[in-house]
Amino acid sequence: MAAGGYTGRILRVQLGEGNFKVDKLPLEWIRDYIGGDGFAAKLLYEEVPAGCDPLGSHNKLIMSTGPITGTLWPMSGRTVFVSKAAQTGIWGESHVGGFIGPELKYAGYDMLVIEGQSDKPVYVLIEDSNLQILDAGKFWGMKTHEVTAAIKKEHTDPDIQIAAVGPAGERKVRFSSLIINNARAAGRTGMGAVLGAKNVKAIAIRGHGAVEVSDHEAFTTLAKAAHMRVRTNPQAQEMGKWGTWILTAVKQEIGELPTYNHRTGVFSGWEKLSGDYIRPRYTISDRACFGCSLGCKKMNYVREGPFAGTLGEGPEYEGLMAFGSGLGIADYPTTLKANQICNRYGMDTISAGATIGFAFEAFENGLITTKDTGGLQLEWGDSQAVIKLLEMIGKREGFGDILAEGSRAAAERLGRGTEQYAIHVKGLEVSGQDGRTHRSIALGHATGARGADHLRSLVVVDQLGYEKVAADRWGADKLPEIIDPYTEKYKATAVVESENAYCIRDTLIVCWYSVSWPPIFWMNDFADMLPLATGEKSFGDVKNLTRIAERQVTLKRLFNAREGITRADDNLPRRFTHDPMPEGPGKGQTVDLEPMLDDYYRLRGWDLETGLPTEKKIRSLSLEWTKKYAPSH
Amino acid sequence: MQVRSPEVVRLPSQLTVDYTKCTGCRICELACSAKHEGRFQPSLARLKIIRYDDLGIDIPNVCGPCEEAPCVEVCPVYAMRRDPISKMVFLDHDKCILCKSCVGACVNGVILLDTTEMRIIKCDHCGGDPECVKVCPTGAIQYGPISSATTFERHGKVASYLREIEHSAETQQSDGAS
Numbered sequence: 001m002a003a004g005g006y007t008g009r010i011l012r013v014q015l016g017e018g019n020f021k022v023d024k025l026p027l028e029w030i031r032d033y034i035g036g037d038g039f040a041a042k043l044l045y046e047e048v049p050a051g052c053d054p055l056g057s058h059n060k061l062i063m064s065t066g067p068i069t070g071t072l073w074p075m076s077g078r079t080v081f082v083s084k085a086a087q088t089g090i091w092g093e094s095h096v097g098g099f100i101g102p103e104l105k106y107a108g109y110d111m112l113v114i115e116g117q118s119d120k121p122v123y124v125l126i127e128d129s130n131l132q133i134l135d136a137g138k139f140w141g142m143k144t145h146e147v148t149a150a151i152k153k154e155h156t157d158p159d160i161q162i163a164a165v166g167p168a169g170e171r172k173v174r175f176s177s178l179i180i181n182n183a184r185a186a187g188r189t190g191m192g193a194v195l196g197a198k199n200v201k202a203i204a205i206r207g208h209g210a211v212e213v214s215d216h217e218a219f220t221t222l223a224k225a226a227h228m229r230v231r232t233n234p235q236a237q238e239m240g241k242w243g244t245w246i247l248t249a250v251k252q253e254i255g256e257l258p259t260y261n262h263r264t265g266v267f268s269g270w271e272k273l274s275g276d277y278i279r280p281r282y283t284i285s286d287r288a289c290f291g292c293s294l295g296c297k298k299m300n301y302v303r304e305g306p307f308a309g310t311l312g313e314g315p316e317y318e319g320l321m322a323f324g325s326g327l328g329i330a331d332y333p334t335t336l337k338a339n340q341i342c343n344r345y346g347m348d349t350i351s352a353g354a355t356i357g358f359a360f361e362a363f364e365n366g367l368i369t370t371k372d373t374g375g376l377q378l379e380w381g382d383s384q385a386v387i388k389l390l391e392m393i394g395k396r397e398g399f400g401d402i403l404a405e406g407s408r409a410a411a412e413r414l415g416r417g418t419e420q421y422a423i424h425v426k427g428l429e430v431s432g433q434d435g436r437t438h439r440s441i442a443l444g445h446a447t448g449a450r451g452a453d454h455l456r457s458l459v460v461v462d463q464l465g466y467e468k469v470a471a472d473r474w475g476a477d478k479l480p481e482i483i484d485p486y487t488e489k490y491k492a493t494a495v496v497e498s499e500n501a502y503c504i505r506d507t508l509i510v511c512w513y514s515v516s517w518p519p520i521f522w523m524n525d526f527a528d529m530l531p532l533a534t535g536e537k538s539f540g541d542v543k544n545l546t547r548i549a550e551r552q553v554t555l556k557r558l559f560n561a562r563e564g565i566t567r568a569d570d571n572l573p574r575r576f577t578h579d580p581m582p583e584g585p586g587k588g589q590t591v592d593l594e595p596m597l598d599d600y601y602r603l604r605g606w607d608l609e610t611g612l613p614t615e616k617k618i619r620s621l622s623l624e625w626t627k628k629y630a631p632s633h
Numbered sequence: 634m635q636v637r638s639p640e641v642v643r644l645p646s647q648l649t650v651d652y653t654k655c656t657g658c659r660i661c662e663l664a665c666s667a668k669h670e671g672r673f674q675p676s677l678a679r680l681k682i683i684r685y686d687d688l689g690i691d692i693p694n695v696c697g698p699c700e701e702a703p704c705v706e707v708c709p710v711y712a713m714r715r716d717p718i719s720k721m722v723f724l725d726h727d728k729c730i731l732c733k734s735c736v737g738a739c740v741n742g743v744i745l746l747d748t749t750e751m752r753i754i755k756c757d758h759c760g761g762d763p764e765c766v767k768v769c770p771t772g773a774i775q776y777g778p779i780s781s782a783t784t785f786e787r788h789g790k791v792a793s794y795l796r797e798i799e800h801s802a803e804t805q806q807s808d809g810a811s
């Protein structure tokens with residue numbers, strides 16, 4: 001049996017009945033989908049009906065791990081939450097580090113599926129085979145760090161891993177997140193609202209069991225060597241020191257640091273948001289997620305000023321962008337405080353910052369006034385206004401209630417032409433990149449299954465000029481265009497190949513860092529490792545892994561197609577396609593999306609007109625089974 | 634009642650810990666269980682990382698250094714003994730009656746009862762070549778004679794750390810934040 005690394009069990013929590021059910025993990029899922037994201041895509045497609053309300057009882061929240069989750073392989077502590085997204089109504093996924101994925105494996109389960117709806121507040125306790133749905137009445141209303149501490153205390157076990165919903169998730173803020181043990185966030189697409197709508201305050205997991213791989217000796221030897229590759233990589237060492245803050249300076253230099261709601265790509269106050277500035281002044285300790293020898297997490301403390309006393313992890317580069325440059329704020333403590341509020345209320349920093357940026361820009365242009373905001377003046381760079389708005393969103397108070405719907409829905413509600421300032425794709429706010437000065441991410445944002453996504457296909461090889469890596473992966477004949485950030489040519493090749501590799505990354509599940517950047521592990525490394533972990537020989541073939549990745553990308557696309565997504569939705573905000581970059585190294589650049597989309601669909605085997613997978617492609621990827629679950633209308 | 638006076642020994646080599654360097658990644662727990670159990674099972678690792686997520690502090694708990702070893706003192710059947718040469722405490726499984734006294738007495742909480750196989754699990758410093766030290770990416774766990782230099786360095790770090798925590802607790806209290 002090819003099943004090393006897996007526990008072979010799926011745990012279902014049936015909230016309506018108040019029951020648990022343990023299913024066997026189907027063996028053919030392993031062969032066709034590997035794990036993680038792939039398992040979740042299969043289950044979501046089969047079990048969540050087309051057109052259902054993401055906040056209704058038919059939606060499911062899936063937590064999924066991979067074959068090497070909980071092993072010694074570097075950065076293998078990640079897990080994914082998948083659901084029909086509360087924010088966008090399409091495919092939703094959110095990956096998170098920390099320790100909760102391995103804990104689920106040690107408890108004896110590869111996947112956790114939360115189904116139905118509870119009629120009163122509950123939390124779910126999973127301690128090996130001790131499974132309970134417990135009353136959470138006394139926890140309702142608590143912030144995430146409070147409920148985390150309370151559950152640990154209640155069960156007198158500091159090692160319980162807790163995924164908590166904050167006040168934002170309880171109130172179904174569309175971009176609410178799940179917060180794991182205080183500071184790890186399954187941030188995007190609104191997982192907090194999905195769980196909050198089910199009346200579940202938290203998932204608490206503790207496991208004492210083991211993960212056993214197929215060839216323990218060989219796997220362990222390879223994993224230790226892999227750790228040494230990370231430990232001796234100069235860029236990984238830098239990353240360990242500065243965390244993702246290392247990006248601020250890089251992005252400023254290439255003119256891709258989103259500023260003033262993505263209006264421009266350079267920010268005059270960037271230095272105060274850079275690692276060089278932050279670390280010596282604010283960082284008090286370095287931390288890591290499970291099994292990570294890089295350690296990019298930083299604990300920070302503000303000693304003076306209006307936010308003195310703020311102690312917390314983060315924010316990441318994306319948070320610095322969302323609450324810093326994006327809102328014209330050149331002040332690290334503001335971003336730390338904003339990040340902490342987001343963690344405590346349970347909200348996504350990227351969408352929260354972008355939605356506030358939307359409001360700021362609409363206010364600046366007179367489309368909304370103090371009548372809309374309840375008297376609040378919105379001005380770029382105003383830290384106090386940002387903090388105030390975040391709390392109003394978390395509590396759904398006044399103007400915050402409108403912003404809690406996310407920028408797309410808020411613009412629809414406000415009207416008056418405000419939609420031009422809602423910078424989103426498919427309802428998900430654009431992350432901290434800009435296609436005008438980095439063409440491949442324009443294509444990634446437009447085609448990402450969950451919306452404007454920087455984690456499924458972001459090519460860094462072109463952006464940072466890794467000429468040799470590019471030649472190895474895509475052929476020297478595609479140079480120099482493929483690493484030229486200002487041309488559309490060959491960008492689909494880079495995006496498709498990166499998306500495939502990241503797909504495998506997300507089935508294992510391992511971290512972005514060490515795969516996507518710095519480029520340490522790639523498909524061939526996974527092909528070397530996976531057969532040792534699982535015993536499944538077919539995983540040793542890169543071609544087969546590529547096919548599995550294609551299957552997964554296409555399956556997510558079919559899920560979105562079932563919800564009505566077509567080529568017309570694979571678009572970008574007008575800002576990127578029509579307003580030239582106003583300044584910086586990429587001055588004058590805009591995105592010409594359509595030719596890249598054509599190339600992308602061609603490479604994916606999707607129809608150029610509709611953007612949907614062709615019959616031939618569906619057959620060649622053995623996805624005919626999806627037809628059984630087509631909408632009945 | 635007669636109380637034995639505890640045996641105090643000079644330790645040639647020990648595991649030492651610098652928690653200011655620990656990132657809480659738990660690679661040591663993984664490698665430990667991989668080596669001794671042949672599988673990945675941190676709950677049976679011979680050492681334990683305590684993570685305080687609210688404070689951002691991670692503390693490795695390892696076996697020793699114990700100049701006076703409570704596990705040796707408490708063992709009613711002399712199953713827990715010191716090796717006369719290496720001074721390492723080891724467990725004689727043939728003598729052990731699984732009374733769990735050592736589990737309770739261990740000041741670092743790293744002696745375990747494995748309830749599946751019914752045996753006491755205790756670190757043996759891998760016979761003088763500890764796996765946890767080799768895999769630790771930051772040098773937070775080291776093995777060797779305890780030199781006074783590192784002790785001094787550590788004292789300064791701990792002191793500044795504690796001041797920081799105290800200060801933050803005060804400020805958080807005074808501004809009424811939760």
